[in-house]
Amino acid sequence: MATLPLEQVRLDYLFRGSDASTADLDLYHAVLEFRLEQAAPDQVNLGHAGVLAGKDAHATPARQGCALSGAATLSLEQVLADIRQLPSLPAVVGELVKTLNNEFADIGQIAKGIAKDQSLAARALRVANSPFYGIQHEVASIHEAIVILGFRAVGSLVMAASVMGYFPLPVGIAFDLTRFWRHGIGTALCARALARASGGDAETAFTVGLLHDIGVLLLATTRPTHYAKVLAWRAANDCLLVEAEQAVLGFDHAQAGEALASRWGFPAGIARAVALHHAPGGGGDMVAVAHVANILAHALDLAGDPRARVPPLDMETWRRLGLDRATLKALLAGIEQEHENYCALLAR
The missing domain is CATH 1.10.3210.10 (Hypothetical protein af1432)
Known part of the structure; x- marks a missing residue:
């Protein structure tokens, strides 16, 4: 089963639901490369991580917005x-x-x-x-x-x-x-x-x-x-x-x-x-x-x-x-x- 560095799994979770635009990828990979250079080489089993990872190789889910909750009580x-x-x-x-x-x-x-x-x-x-x-x-x-x-x-x-x-x-x-x-x-x-x-x-x-x-x-x-x-x-x-x-x-x-x-x-x-x-x-x-x-x-x-x-x-x-x-x-x-x-x- 595939494994990923812990820092990548954490970052993928923060970016959960983002679309895979070039802008998102540039910022994502800049932060990821920086984090991986700092981090210890911990590995995480993707089968137990509970999040999607690898923005280049895997599709991420469409970001779900909040449904309207009804009439506002504050203006x-x-x-x-x-x-x-x-x-x-x-x-x-x-x-x-x-x-x-x-x-x-x-x-x-x-x-x-x-x-x-x-x-x-x-x-x-x-x-x-x-x-x-x-x-x-x-x-x-x-x-x-x-x-x-x-x-x-x-x-x-x-x-x-x-x-x-x-x-x-x-x-x-x-x-x-x-x-x-x-x-x-x-x-x-x-x-x-x-x-x-x-x-x-x-x-x-x-x-x-x-x-x-x-x-x-x-x-x-x-x-x-x-x-x-x-x-x-x-x-x-x-x-x-x-x-x-x-x-x-x-x-x-x-x-x-x-x-x-x-x-x-x-x-x-x-x-x-x-x-x-x-x-x-x-x-x-x-x-x-x-x-x-x-x-x-x-x-x-x-x-x-x-x-x-x-x-x-x-x-x-x-x-x-x-x-x-x-x-x-x-x-x-x-x-x-x-x-x-x-x-x-x-x-x-």
Whole structure:
């Protein structure tokens, strides 16, 4: 009976139901080759694996979407009303958001504001002092971090720390906040790497990646009873989260996330990328980065959720980035190394 490496079986399970398009295969094989180079040569008997494997040699089943569950009990208009009642982000983060649209912003003044928020400053400095950046002496101040790393890189760290601390742990629902942010940070790092490789704006891409699923956390926090039904529907139907949301609620987290990003004052391009990361057709370069980064983070299972599915990859969006399998594979080791650093250092 045929055997396959354990890492291939795991990856085939994550990609279960994906169509066998060239785009899916390129990303699949880039991740598979990377994983096999890392992994011990464990073998799994396919007769007991319970999943299909070998995307080149075997047909995969058509992806089954979620059937509609009936009349929705929550409207997007109600969620928009919830958003209007939420507190603003910290003032310093609001100033950072404004710099995304204003090249003449007073960076010195913003740096002083960051330094005054001891919690945000401390978490940003922990990342700046991590071995990943290779700085030979301790970075003791936000001003010094800006000089060494650049204002936008430090701004990204501060924004990440603030957004990650904004929502409390959802109550009344089985929601893994740590896993959620592991995926968010992973997508942010994938987006930054993809933007650099394709000539895009790396720090804006990082922010988009961090925010792409913020609608999930919004819904789980403000409407836990409704969102518990979404999670139960996904588990029962083995479908994508966005499909379960549409089936149960009639709208999805990308729509809710776009509204929240706009409410927080993020530029329209960032809000648009949040809105379209599952349906990127014709959305532009930053939408393309968000779409592929989310899929790559799922394929690498950076959240540590082996039950999740890898969403389908849009062929035209993949082509828009102009990356090939070898280029993508070369990015993966750096992404994983950064991911563990960021998750540890940005933890509350």
